Amino acid sequence: MMGLYSIRMRGAEGGPHEEGGRHISGAERIVEESDLESIAASLIHRALQHSKGKSDFINICIDAVHDEDIMYVDCIAIEEHKSESVQESHELAKDLLQSVVNYKAVEQAFTELGQLSGNMRGAILLDANTGVRLDQDHMRGVRVSHMDACGTEIRPMNVHMREALVLATKVQSCSGIVGELCWSDDPDYTVGYVACNGVYHRIPNMKDMGTPIGGRVFFVDINRPIREIVDYLENTTVLVRW
Structure with a gap:
């Protein structure tokens, strides 16, 4: 059985949030390994095509999720x-x-x-x-x-x-x-x-x-x-x- 991964995206305009960038979009999923690439692509598309504007800073973070840690x-x-x-x-x-x-x-x-x-x-x-x-x-x-x-x-x-x-x-x-x-x-x-x-x-x-x-x-x-x-x-x- 494939493991689960947490994938999180945040996008901003004008640089990273921590450096004053304007927040554009954020989203996350918990998915199987086989879905990581397609989900990552969809989150990047969301950051680039949002109604609030186009992100010029996009951060994608992926972590493995262990069964014993899930509630x-x-x-x-x-x-x-x-x-x-x-x-x-x-x-x-x-x-x-x-x-x-x-x-x-x-x-x-x-x-x-x-x-x-x-x-x-x-x-x-x-x-x-x-x-x-x-x-x-x-x-x-x-x-x-x-x-x-x-x-x-x-x-x-x-x-x-x-x-x-x-x-x-x-x-x-x-x-x-x-x-x-x-x-x-x-x-x-x-x-x-x-x-x-x-x-x-x-x-x-x-x-x-x-x-x-x-x-x-x-x-x-x-x-x-x-x-x-x-x-x-x-x-x-x-x-x-x-």
Whole structure:
């Protein structure tokens, strides 16, 4: 049996992210050895043909994945919502989040995302009770990595939804995180989501069409060291079972 490999891509314009390059695209998969070349080619194509621009810096990282290091997690439930405006969508998202997050923290999350002047590579960590920001690197945030899905998909879905659902499932499986708020940085994709109580709430019109700024916030509500939460999100290999 062929082994599994984690393959991760990040692309930027104007040089590496660490040297001020503008983030264009990032994606990752966990695949068998026989699929590495084709998946690598598809990720490079994505970095070169993204709606946000053409990457002039592309980093591809490949690591072997050992069976004993894999955590299998069942996919969270999906609920589709309808909305006619950004305001209506944001009010819905706030209502959903307030089942697990303090009102002040919810408002702070929207403030943080609304004030972004560019796209972070990772997510903002907020205290779910106070709204205080917990991540150390405010330009990078917390970058969820080492994840993919396995098995047959539960329903047809586009690449945006597939990747968001996998990420949201991993985040929801992390002890200490009670909720997530996200909308895409893709100018042509206005759908966002809230994840809480084991449900992925897919919400349209979370931003205006053509807006190139997006981001995500994770809400933390437990007396657990932040370093343990960050280590799980960034380094634990998770395969989501459809």
